[in-house]
Amino acid sequence: MRVLDPQSALLTTSEVHQFLSQNPPRPPPRKIGSYKQVNLKDYERVRDDFQHYVTNTVPFIARYPPPETFIKNVVPRLRAFGLTKTEAFVLINLGLGLPRGQQLRQTTDGDAQAERVNGEGDGGEDDGGGDADVDGVDGTAEGDEEPQEPDDRQFLSLVIEELEERFPGEEGEAKIQQILETMREEYNRAHATNASTNGDTNVHEGERNT
Numbered sequence: 001m002r003v004l005d006p007q008s009a010l011l012t013t014s015e016v017h018q019f020l021s022q023n024p025p026r027p028p029p030r031k032i033g034s035y036k037q038v039n040l041k042d043y044e045r046v047r048d049d050f051q052h053y054v055t056n057t058v059p060f061i062a063r064y065p066p067p068e069t070f071i072k073n074v075v076p077r078l079r080a081f082g083l084t085k086t087e088a089f090v091l092i093n094l095g096l097g098l099p100r101g102q103q104l105r106q107t108t109d110g111d112a113q114a115e116r117v118n119g120e121g122d123g124g125e126d127d128g129g130g131d132a133d134v135d136g137v138d139g140t141a142e143g144d145e146e147p148q149e150p151d152d153r154q155f156l157s158l159v160i161e162e163l164e165e166r167f168p169g170e171e172g173e174a175k176i177q178q179i180l181e182t183m184r185e186e187y188n189r190a191h192a193t194n195a196s197t198n199g200d201t202n203v204h205e206g207e208r209n210t
Contacts (some may be wrong), residue, residue, distance in 0.1 A: 015071065056088070074190075
């Protein structure tokens with residue numbers, strides 16, 4: 001027997017998360033006769049480690065639309081740009097180009113900046129300087145979606161092998177932006193499809209407007 005496509009068995013983090021969520025661990029089996037009980041400790045440890053990773057590292061994964069409406073449609077479109085299946089899956093796992101992934105990173109950065117500003121303001125000699133710093137942070141927060149885009153662009157150079165050689169010049173840069181836009185379009189479309197199927201048109205309305 002020969003493996004024709006070794007990448008056909010790859011799964012995204014979202015797909016694994018959905019599978020484990022829909023299939024909770026079964027109770028320990030009872031010992032019957034002389035049959036040895038199955039030890040599920042390693043299986044439970046894997047589940048716990050994975051859930052810890054999702055909760056603390058990529059919490060936006062839990063907000064993804066169902067894989068059958070998002071991943072099934074976005075992967076072929078990404079591969080049309082010349083990306084491998086592995087590269088497309090890494091983009092999905094990292095949430096590059098997705099409003100939800102950007103929102104989480106922006107919130108974290110904004111909280112850190114606010115803490116630094118508050119610390120500096122307490123030690124200031126006058127309120128004028130402190131207010132100026134706070135206003136500067138607020139200005140960044142209001143337009144934080146603009147500077148966040150280059151961060152996703154920088155991540156792409158780590159995810160896509162030989163990015164500059166495969167997407168050279170202005171035409172290549174335009175395709176790179178199209179890759180991020182494709183991620184966002186399919187993400188929003190999948191959420192809209194899922195919401196209409198469930199009869200809830202208000203689900204993720206804020207994300208679609210992002």
